[in-house]
Amino acid sequence: MRFTVTVVYDNETLDRSLGVDWGFAAVIVDASGKMLLFDTGAGGPLLEANMMALGFNADAVSAIVLSHFHWDHAGGLATMLHRVPHVPLYVPEVAQGGLPDGAIVVGASPLELSESIYSTGTLGGMEQGIVLLGDRGAFVITGCAHPGVPAFLAAADTLGRPYGLMGGFHGFSDLEKLCALDELYPCHCTQRKEQILRRFPGSAKWCGAGLRVEV
Numbered sequence: 459m460r461f462t463v464t465v466v467y468d469n470e471t472l473d474r475s476l477g478v479d480w481g482f483a484a485v486i487v488d489a490s491g492k493m494l495l496f497d498t499g500a501g502g503p504l505l506e507a508n509m510m511a512l513g514f515n516a517d518a519v520s521a522i523v524l525s526h527f528h529w530d531h532a533g534g535l536a537t538m539l540h541r542v543p544h545v546p547l548y549v550p551e552v553a554q555g556g557l558p559d560g561a562i563v564v565g566a567s568p569l570e571l572s573e574s575i576y577s578t579g580t581l582g583g584m585e586q587g588i589v590l591l592g593d594r595g596a597f598v599i600t601g602c603a604h605p606g607v608p609a610f611l612a613a614a615d616t617l618g619r620p621y622g623l624m625g626g627f628h629g630f631s632d633l634e635k636l637c638a639l640d641e642l643y644p645c646h647c648t649q650r651k652e653q654i655l656r657r658f659p660g661s662a663k664w665c666g667a668g669l670r671v672e673v
């Protein structure tokens with residue numbers, strides 16, 4: 459399967475017509491045109507505006523995956539649920555807190571959400587990532603990677619060889635572990651973004667709202 463991944467909400471942007479805000483969201487479109495939204499940023503209005511500016515019709519989203527319940531990923535959820543109330547909503551399995559009505563709770567194991575699109579399963583009791591299986595192997599997308607980047611790569615590795623990684627890497631510092639990856643798109647909360655870009659000039663690319671990646 460082939461996919462296009464577009465970052466629609468981030469702390470930085472590649473495109474001055476897009477709004478910038480602390481948070482993360484990405485749109486994944488598969489070869490049949492089906493659109494999945496991974497995370498919803500911190501606020502609905504900016505999410506909608508950026509999606510529209512990038513040519514996405516928010517009403518055509520066919521599934522929503524929430525990496526974790528932090529405000530900078532779940533803030534736009536109410537807006538999206540108002541627009542597309544009947545699409546599947548996949549959330550991580552957390553010990554406490556009320557869940558949105560009808561949410562599908564993803565346990566600790568990887569789960570297929572759509573053809574060649576998987577959740578990593580809930581890692582560290584709080585967060586799930588996305589694994590896209592393309593021709594080159596597994597492309598992994600994280601929200602904040604609070605349970606640590608290696609946990610996401612290990613979960614993805616059970617599905618296919620990880621070759622690409624995008625998203626917030628948070629405080630991840632064991633950069634040696636990124637050597638085996640062909641494509642790196644550190645964004646959102648990645649504390650060592652500059653360092654990763656400098657250390658892996660061949661594989662790491664600057665990431666922000668408006669970035670499109672073919673998988």
Ligand SMILES: [Zn+2]
Nearest residue numbers: 526528602604
């Ligand atoms: Zn977070």
Ligand SMILES: [Zn+2]
Nearest residue numbers: 530601602647
């Ligand atoms: Zn975050």
